[in-house]
Amino acid sequence: MKRIYISDIKKNGKSFEGQNILLKGWLYNKRHKGKLYFLQLRDGTGIIQCVVFKGDVTDEVFDQADKVTQESSLEINGTLKEDTRSPIGYEISVNNLKILSHAENYPISPKDHGVAFLMDHRHLWLRSSRQHAILSVRNQLITAIRQYFNENDFTLIDAPIFTPAACEGTTTLFEVGYFDDKAYLTQSGQLYMEAAAKAFGKVYCFGPTFRAEKSKTRRHLTEFWMVEPEVAFNRLEENIDLAEDFLVYIVNYVLANCRKELEILERNLAPLENVQKPFPRLHYEEAVSKLNELGLSFQSGGDFGAEDETVLTQAYDRPIIVTHFPRKIKAFYMKQDENQPEYARCVDILAPEGYGEIIGGGEREDNYDVLIQSIKDHSLPEEAFKWYLDLRKYGTTHSAGFGLGIERCVAWICGLHHVRETIPFPRMLERLTP
């Protein structure tokens, strides 16, 4: 007998109706009433109720139904029947049941648990329907990202994980031994993308990023995934158009492909359906005025804090674009604006509902002399950036790009309180296991 998946039943139940089918999976939950056992079978593609009736099976099979415990792996043989009470429209009338591996005292019961306990059992927590939904959204979001860049003729260029020095001087890096030398785990592939853009025109990288900041908030991980496109000859305005178009595309893709998952997560879809062009665009100083109008006393010149971002984004119904931050609070490679030398040609996109910055980027400094001065101003070791400076010597161009943090984006789309559930095995200040 051919084994089928629960997803086959969800997609094409009619063709299996009345037939004897074979399923393999794990016991999600069990209820019992007299001569009936209701087994919720989970196979990774869905959950289906399998009904064992004493009158239909041998004593041995009925005994197995009694013995099977939560998360035991099992094989079920039964007849598919339509049932209006079932969330997927079908259930299985069991003929035979075989326990493949008996699970003793599965730690995660269907009742309340605290976050710490669940995180300690992350390897098992992944089996729950809520975590399954979140990671399915992550999967679809990543699919959307790759598809967007493929459709728009970008080339995927992988950036190195080991790097010789800081991309940006301000943040903390993870230092690792590299034979007799030291190396650092990457905190951005961007500098490498600038080199790649001058070889391929439109490029992007997608990989893990490491930040050794001692941040202990719902928005921070020490290891997270970032996608970073870079386009040669693009200026800030074209970069903003790209970021906007990209964000609309990926959100719409997830909305179209993850209805069930967002329903399980009880996500209000209205704010996501609002993610349509154009997004409000604010100059940094306009954003500062807006913050003061909204009742905060924000001094021009500094970066926005968590509360500032929350208050600002709550004034709009879709993501907002803030450009031209003061040069001195931005990375050394940000291009100085020709008409406003105190400001950088950079862009942040803030997600609505207080989710904060999900995209950060801008135009790169293309002038050799300005760049080398900027490296000095940021007290960075000039020799480490020799290859990067070469890009300004051999056919320099305007160049712009941005980075999108996957976990923050998933948290926003799923409406989650914390980014730790958006990555299979989170790495945080106080957590390196499992």
Add this chain to the structure above:
RNA sequence: UCCCGUGUAGCUCAGUCGGUAGAGCAAGUGGCUGUUAACCACUGGGUCGCAAGUUCGAGUCUUGCCGCGGGAGCCA
């Protein structure tokens, strides 16, 4: 790094004024042919985070340490 909170059964928590350690769920046994976090009855289950101190007596008070949670700064 700083601020706040918390640590009691496998899990989630209660424990009053310092006076014999509690509940619900889970687990085990029994009952019931339609359960959706099933229900009913019974049973077992404790290094009260660790260490020291105060006291006739500490889960409770004091000090230190550790773990965890939330937040800030910084960032995606």
